[in-house]
Structures are given as C-alpha cells and as structure tokens.
Amino acid sequence: MKIEIDGLTKHILGTGDFISIDISKCNNCGSCILVCLVNLWGRKDNRIYISEDYKEKCLECAACYQVCDAGAISFQYPAGGTGVIYEKG
Amino acid sequence: MKTYDLIIVGAGPGGSMAAKTAAENGLKTIFFERGRKPGEKNSSGCGLGPRMWKQFPSMMKDLTPEKCPSLRAGAAARNYFINEEGIVVGYVMTRPTESVSYEPAKSWITMNCYRSEFDPWIAEFATYAGAELKNSTLIVNLLKKDGNICGVVDEHGEKYKAPIVIGADGAVSMVAKQSGLRTRWAQDQITVTPQYDFFAPPNKIDDIMGDEALAVWWSAIFPASYQVFFHDGFHQGLGNWLNKWDKNPLFYLNRVINLKYYQRLLKILDAKPRELQSHLLPWLKYPYNTHTDGVILIGDAGGFPCPLEAEGIYPAMVTGKIAAEVAAEAITSEDISKSALSKFDEMWKKTSVGEEFEAGEELYNIWKALPFSPKETMSWFVPMFMEVMGGIYDWSQPHAKRVRQIAAHVKSYMPKALPFIMKYVFPLVAKIFENDLDKIMDPQKLMSVIPKIMDLLPKKKKQRREKL
Numbered sequence: 001m002k003i004e005i006d007g008l009t010k011h012i013l014g015t016g017d018f019i020s021i022d023i024s025k026c027n028n029c030g031s032c033i034l035v036c037l038v039n040l041w042g043r044k045d046n047r048i049y050i051s052e053d054y055k056e057k058c059l060e061c062a063a064c065y066q067v068c069d070a071g072a073i074s075f076q077y078p079a080g081g082t083g084v085i086y087e088k089g
Numbered sequence: 090m091k092t093y094d095l096i097i098v099g100a101g102p103g104g105s106m107a108a109k110t111a112a113e114n115g116l117k118t119i120f121f122e123r124g125r126k127p128g129e130k131n132s133s134g135c136g137l138g139p140r141m142w143k144q145f146p147s148m149m150k151d152l153t154p155e156k157c158p159s160l161r162a163g164a165a166a167r168n169y170f171i172n173e174e175g176i177v178v179g180y181v182m183t184r185p186t187e188s189v190s191y192e193p194a195k196s197w198i199t200m201n202c203y204r205s206e207f208d209p210w211i212a213e214f215a216t217y218a219g220a221e222l223k224n225s226t227l228i229v230n231l232l233k234k235d236g237n238i239c240g241v242v243d244e245h246g247e248k249y250k251a252p253i254v255i256g257a258d259g260a261v262s263m264v265a266k267q268s269g270l271r272t273r274w275a276q277d278q279i280t281v282t283p284q285y286d287f288f289a290p291p292n293k294i295d296d297i298m299g300d301e302a303l304a305v306w307w308s309a310i311f312p313a314s315y316q317v318f319f320h321d322g323f324h325q326g327l328g329n330w331l332n333k334w335d336k337n338p339l340f341y342l343n344r345v346i347n348l349k350y351y352q353r354l355l356k357i358l359d360a361k362p363r364e365l366q367s368h369l370l371p372w373l374k375y376p377y378n379t380h381t382d383g384v385i386l387i388g389d390a391g392g393f394p395c396p397l398e399a400e401g402i403y404p405a406m407v408t409g410k411i412a413a414e415v416a417a418e419a420i421t422s423e424d425i426s427k428s429a430l431s432k433f434d435e436m437w438k439k440t441s442v443g444e445e446f447e448a449g450e451e452l453y454n455i456w457k458a459l460p461f462s463p464k465e466t467m468s469w470f471v472p473m474f475m476e477v478m479g480g481i482y483d484w485s486q487p488h489a490k491r492v493r494q495i496a497a498h499v500k501s502y503m504p505k506a507l508p509f510i511m512k513y514v515f516p517l518v519a520k521i522f523e524n525d526l527d528k529i530m531d532p533q534k535l536m537s538v539i540p541k542i543m544d545l546l547p548k549k550k551k552q553r554r555e556k557l
C-alpha cells in the first residue's frame with residue numbers, strides 16, 4: 001500500500017497569511033524545503049518561496065519557522081477556529 | 090478591557106490543569122484556545138502512563154470509554170528490530186515485570202486515547218471549577234504597560250488584563266517569545282514528529298494485538314518509530330531533532346509503512362490510512378528560562394517533556410498545577426516578580442518530573458545516540474542484539490560450536506559497542522546509581538579489561554574424551 005497523502009488532512013480555510021519569508025534574510029540553505037512534510041516550500045531561480053496554496057495544506061507544525069536559523073521565516077498560527085483540524089491526533 | 094486574576098494561553102493538558110487548579114484556588118481565570126475546541130490542533134502518541142493515575146487519582150478514574158470512546162488500555166509492548174536491509178529480524182514482547190510496584194501498573198502500561206477526546210475531557214474539569222474557556226481565539230501578543238507584562242491581546246485586538254500570564258501554548262510559544270524568554274528553540278532542543286493515523290476494526294486489533302498497547306520499531310533505516318493502538322485505529326509516527334534530518338521526515342515514516350512486515354500487518358489488521366499529522370515536540374536535557382516577571386511557562390512551552398522518551402502530557406499537567414499554585418500565592422502576596430515566581434522551579438524540581446531531569450542529560454544523550462541514530466548506531470546494534478537473542482536458532486552446527494560462533498561474532502562488534510557503552514551507558518548508570526559506581530566504572534580501566542576477557546574466549550574447544 002502506498003499512502004496517498006492528499007485527503008488525509010482536513011482544513012477550515014481562513015483568510016489572512018500566517019507564514020511569510022523575508023528573502024533578504026534567507027541564505028538559501030534549503031532546510032525549510034527539507035523539513036516540510038507536505039512540500040510547501042520550493043526554490044525557483046535560486047529564490048525560496050512558499051507555495052501559493054499553503055493555507056489549504058499547511059499542517060501548522062512550524063518546522064519551517066523553527067529550522068530557519070537565519071530568521072527569514074515568520075510564522076503565526078492562522079486565525080482562531082481556522083486551519084488544520086486533527087480529528088484523530 | 091476584561092480583567093482577570095490569571096490568564097492562561099492554551100487549553101492543552103497543561104493549560105487545562107493550570108486553569109482547574111487556579112479556579113479551585115479562587116482565582117478569576119480565563120484560558121484561551123485557538124482551536125474551535127481543545128484538542129483539534131494537537132497530535133500525540135498518545136499514550137497516558139500510570140503516573141497520571143498515581144498523582145491525579147480522582148480525575149483519572151473519570152477517564153472512561155464512555156467519555157473517551159477511543160480509549161484502549163494494554164499491558165504489553167512489542168519491540169521490533171529492523172536491520173539495514175529493512176527486514177524485521179526479531180521482536181520482543183514485554184509485559185509488566187515482577188519488580189513493578191504500583192499495583193495498577195501491573196495490569197496496564199498505557200491507556201491510549203485521541204487528543205480530540207482527551208483535551209476536551211480535561212478542559213471540562215477547569216470549566217467545572219469555574220474557569221472561563223475561550224475557544225477559536227488566537228492570542229497574538231502580550232499586553233504590556235511601562236514594559237511590564239499585564240495581560241494578553243487576541244487576534245481582533247481585544248485586550249485581557251491580569252497580573253500573571255501562564256504560557257501553556259505548546260512548542261511554538263507566543264508567550265515565550267513575547268516575554269523575551271525564548272525566541273526559538275535551538276535545533277537540538279526540538280523534534281518534528283510526523284504521524285499517520287490508521288483506521289482498523291476494533292475486533293481485528295483485539296484478535297491480532299491482544300492486549301498490546303503499543304509497539305516500538307527499532308531500526309537501522311529510520312529513527313525509532315512508535316505505534317500506539319486505540320479502540321478503532323492506531324498511530325504510527327517517528328521523530329528526530331530538527332538538525333538530524335537529511336531527507337523529508339515523511340520519507341522515513343514511509344519506510345516504516347513500506348516494510349514488507351508492516352504491509353502484512355496492515356493487511357491482516359484491515360487497516361486504512363485515515364489522517365496525517367505533523368507536530369513539534371520539545372526534547373531537552375533540562376528545562377531553562379521557565380519564568381520571568383508576571384510570566385510562567387509550563388508543559389511544552391517550558392520544555393518539560395521527559396528527556397528520555399518525550400512523554401509530555403503528564404509533565405504538562407504537573408507543571409500546570411504547580412504554576413497555578415505559585416501564581417495564586419504570588420497574587421495573594423502581591424509579588425509577581427521573577428524572584429517570587431522562581432518558586433515554580435523550586436517546586437517542579439521536587440516532583441517526579443524534576444527527578445526525571447536529574448539524569449536528563451544522560452537520558453537525552455543515549456536516546457539521541459541510539460534509536461535516533463539509525464545509520465551510526467542501530468546499524469550495528471540491531472545485528473549484535475539479534476545475534477544474542479536469536480543466534481542459537483541454527484541447527485546446522487552442534488550447539489556448543491554455535492555458542493562459540495556467536496561469541497566470536499559479538500566480539501567483532503566490540504570496537505563499535507565498547508566506545509558506545511563508555512560514552513553513553515556508563516555515564517547514565519553512574520548518574521542513576523550515583524557516586525561510587527563512578528569509580529568502579531572508570532571507562533579507561535574497563536576498556537583495558539574487557540577486550541582481554543573477550544580474548545580469553547577459546548577459539549576451539551578441547552574434546553571431552555581427550556581429558557579422560
């Protein structure tokens with residue numbers, strides 16, 4: 001059985017961004033890309049970006065924020081009552 | 090602006106325990122939760138150990154399948170060993186042993202239930218005691234006046250005032266950050282722990298697992314992975330410190346799932362993946378910076394999960410209770426200064442949680458170097474251990490010869506095993522048994538003695554008849 005992760009998380013979509021990157025602080029180490037379980041970080045033309053649809057997929061683990069020693073990633077939880085829902089956590 | 094005696098950010102087990110204790114101490118208390126209800130943002134193993142029943146008996150006896158339908162208790166644990174080829178080369182099932190002294194712990198090792206049931210259950214004790222729970226509310230900042238912390242601000246700009254704020258807001262603590270106690274964990278203080286939940290029919294789990302509550306998959310190809318059984322499903326997860334990943338954590342978790350043995354288990358359990366979760370889990374040698382003027386950090390926010398296995402619910406409850414007691418005293422005596430709140434450290438250090446951290450560094454070090462170092466350590470540990478456990482099951486040789494072969498093979502692991510034992514096992518044993526053992530177990534002396542003893546093992550045995 002290969003596990004298809006799409007469909008294994010539920011979200012209540014909220015408005016407002018809760019993760020952002022300050023490119024001027026980023027040193028391109030790639031750690032955020034490595035630790036994000038659901039692959040929401042990427043690199044294009046040598047610039048790190050977060051996927052546009054991250055609000056629909058983010059697990060709110062904050063591993064990206066925590067791993068970024070350069071302090072380039074800001075993270076705040078999404079608005080109360082929105083975001084990922086764990087029914088069997 | 091609303092005014093309270095005590096504000097608690099977070100309604101996990103720590104926050105709820107703090108809110109319950111504070112309300113029972115007569116404090117006007119509010120606790121905030123960003124989820125629509127407690128528990129829907131959390132993921133855990135989630136195994137609850139007997140220490141909780143020992144310390145909070147009247148509460149815990151209320152945790153029944155009627156309240157938490159996912160509850161499953163079990164007396165046994167299984168340990169699988171996986172080699173570098175991804176083969177399950179052995180497993181050991183264990184039950185409570187003869188030396189277990191706490192009576193209930195003789196019949197079960199953990200009770201497991203989902204956080205979506207456990208967290209609301211424990212929060213209800215707090216609201217019943219009179220604390221106010223505000224759900225669906227994200228606290229975004231601390232309220233400050235003349236530089237002093239005097240409350241919190243929510244996402245809508247609403248202000249709540251209180252002389253003391255307890256940070257029960259978990260691993261990514263806003264309270265820790267805004268109070269200046271900690272911006273971010275160091276990479277070797279925090280783990281990320283992805284986890285699958287699988288559905289499985291309850292009768293299948295009963296038939297196949299019996300009363301096994303959990304399993305640990307010790308492996309040379311992924312960091313140790315735990316499996317925890319609930320009424321109608323189970324978790325499979327693994328973690329490691331943030332600076333130890335060389336691939337996506339899910340790559341390693343999928344390695345567990347893709348083991349042939351695991352696939353067979355899924356098949357006979359009739360199991361289907363149901364949810365994917367990822368959560369941070371602080372894992373420290375010792376908690377630090379737990380309080381400042383008007384602020385106390387508890388549970389994950391304070392770095393309290395156990396230094397060996399990162400069991401964190403019980404420590405959150407213990408530190409939550411103590412923090413509320415200290416807060417009540419500080420408010421009565423009108424001294425909320427850092428030095429008054431240092432009573433918090435004094436008190437948790439005297440508990441079972443404090444005792445755990447006495448050997449915190451040694452426990453942390455050995456865990457990091459053994460199950461969480463698959464390539465470096467488990468790659469030789471698993472075959473060495475299985476040589477001892479299973480080597481005798483070879484009927485192609487006379488048994489005595491087999492024993493000599495096994496001994497010789499185990500000896501070949503000594504260049505790796507001895508330094509490991511000296512670096513991680515001796516310090517731990519010495520710390521636990523204290524003092525004198527330091528002297529007996531001087532690594533240098535042992536290093537010179539053990540190989541000599543191993544050399545004494547005869548390579549070839551004389552035949553019995555020769556002696557006659």
Ligand SMILES: Cc1cc2nc3c(=O)[nH]c(=O)nc-3n(C[C@H](O)[C@H](O)[C@H](O)COP(=O)(O)OP(=O)(O)OC[C@H]3O[C@@H](n4cnc5c(N)ncnc54)[C@H](O)[C@@H]3O)c2cc1C
Pocket residue numbers: 077098099100101102103104121122123124127128130131132133134135136137226227228229257258259260261263282283284326368369370387388389390394399400401402403405
């Ligand atoms: C995968 C995994 C497996 C684990 N397995 C076990 C186990 O088997 N047994 C065990 O004992 N421990 C286990 N732990 C550890 C345990 O889950 C934690 O130690 C425990 O949950 C800590 O409790 P807490 O109350 O301190 O924090 P949390 O449980 O994290 O609660 C914090 C609460 O605060 C809320 N919150 C956070 N920020 C804000 C904010 N700004 N505003 C409003 N609300 C906010 C969150 O939504 C959350 O409900 C595991 C942890 C993980 C990640």
Ligand code: SF4
Pocket residue numbers: 021025026027028029030031032033048067068069070071072073
């Ligand atoms: S972890 Fe931080 S510094 Fe490294 S690539 Fe990501 S954003 Fe840039």
Ligand code: SF4
Pocket residue numbers: 019035036037038039040041054057058059060061062063064065367
């Ligand atoms: S919070 Fe977790 S899931 Fe969300 S983007 Fe960061 S690493 Fe990925």
